[in-house]
Amino acid sequence: GAVVSQHPSRVICKSGTSVKIECRSLDFQATTMFWYRQFPKKSLMLMATSNEGSKATYEQGVEKDKFLINHASLTLSTLTVTSAHPEDSSFYICSVRGVRGRGDTQYFGPGTRLTVL
Amino acid sequence: QKEVEQNSGPLSVPEGAIASLNCTYSDRVSQSFFWYRQYSGKSPELIMSIYSNGDKEDGRFTAQLNKASQYVSLLIRDSQPSDSATYLCAVTGPSGGSNYKLTFGKGTLLTVNP
Helix, strand or coil: CCCEEEECCEEEECCCCCEEEEEEECCCCCCEEEEEEECCCCCCEEEEEEECCCCCEECCCCCCCCEEEEEEECCEEEEEECCCCHHHCEEEEEEEECCCCCCCCEEECCCEEEEEC | CCCEEECCCCEEEECCCCEEEEEEECCCCCCEEEEEEECCCCCCEEEEEECCCEEEEECCEEEEEECCCCEEEEEECCCCHHHCEEEEEEEECCCCHHHHCCEECCCEEEEEEC
16 A cells, blocks of 8 residues: 655646645654655656754755745655746655665655646 | 666567666665656656665566676566556665665666557
């Protein structure tokens, strides 16, 4: 069964609005979650590492004030795209560092497709 | 900087054949190696993980690791049209800290022809 869920699966919004995406670990407590972005026909790009109870660690070039990450519990991390613009349209995917295999195994959520008009 | 290289393909094989996917990595201290399958428009799905030199088999899938050559491969036996997808190779470094991050290759597009 699914290990990680994401909500919503698809969202369309107007330019300038903020969008929140939820990532839930269903099977185990996740101290670490990751957020990725993927543009059409491109590779997965890691945006940030989300750590429960502390600030997220952002990759170089990712604006932390634009992509707000909150990891308030061991099963939930949220990504908020603030003041979204058309160039933010992408496939956003979270992953959970799991304990089913070794600690460095990542299980991916189903993704959220964001379209900004 | 860690790099993971894959042949982008597309790799086309007939149904029932063996598909061979290859990956090389640059960081010698990489410890964990993964193959993910990604269907078009979907998120990656874990297929195999391998940590030690040699072969690891799971059903029709066999992962092979050669740390001396910094090479990892995935063989798919009796390929089916449903195996048509992009296959992503990913590696992590020694456990702990930022080494939990995955470094992905760009993926190899596999097409299995009926």
